[in-house]
Amino acid sequence: MSAEPIRTLPAWVYRSPDFYRAERRAIWTRHWLLVGHVSQLTKPGDYVSMRIAGEPIAVVVGADGELRGFSNVCRHRAARILDGAGNCGKAIRCPYHGWTYGLDGRLLAVPEKTGFPGFEREENGLWPVHVGVSAGFVFANLAPEPKPLDVALGPFAEWVAPYRPERLVSYDTGSSVLPINWKNSIDNFLEGYHVPVGHPGLLRLLDYKNYLVETSDANVSIARSPLRDKASHNRRERLYQRLMRPMPGLPSPESEQWNFVFAFPGTTVNLYPDQIDFWLNHPLDERRTLTIWKAFRPPETSGRRDRLVRKLNSGINHLVQEEDNELTERVQEGLESSRYRAGVIGARENGIKHFHDLIRAAIPAAAADDEVDGISALREAALA
Ligand code: FES
């Protein structure tokens, strides 16, 4: 008996506003989401904040040094309270009417409180959000009772630990909005099958034959690719090959590989021997994805050679990103076609299968190839 082909998610889930609403409820408010790095949260009042799939979230260091997560929404009239990242001092003050919350989320002060008859200050603290730290990365989860972080992330900490990420320092960051569905961006990240055609530079640097993706029973997968010994004919790549020194203490084989880690739903971490960076892929709606990245280096690598290697690395990888943006926009166009219902997944795309299985587990309607059937399944599950 011949094997059945392995199918991708259907095209409609990459363009449907109903499916995006379902994802917000069944995925983005239920899973652990990377929000920052421990180096951003060291003293009382330090905070990070971001809006993920429409949910404003903040993580704040308390006076007791504990990390606490909150819904970054004022209990008065819903203004977003904290912006970006920084230090908010001894209290969290809403910029609209000045309601003031403690670093533990309790509502401390309401200007002209007597004008709010029957209002109980004690019952109007910031809504708490679960927070956890894994391998130096800070995660938040909006679910009332989330799976423990280490269970959800399985081998994540072990994969990232050789780089000692908790001691790294951030040296660069950026963001952009891509005109594609967030899952299209993740699909692209999860396979190396497009390297030979889509990324001539990567093909010169990486040992494509041994570019292998390992999935897990948890929400994570990793692609590992050894670096090639053969010198590239491209000047920038050749210089990177010649000058790159693995970070101090990085063992083998990590010191000779580029590794790419995925944590469902939208976190990706690139592990290079010389630096690491994370990329967050957050949907703004069904056809726009906000990517936010942050790059980290060991604290002792601030010399000229290290700076040059980082510049070479980021030049190489920004070109890869541009190539990927062009490819994923092409895919988004095809996903809008009435003829294309779903595709097939090859052996080198096992990371995509793992990702699509997680989507189908969260939203069973994603198993329907037909949009009309899919949306009625969403309605039955009260998710649309
Ligand atoms: S909305 Fe925050 S104080 Fe009014």
Ligand SMILES: [Fe+2]
């Ligand atoms: Fe790519």
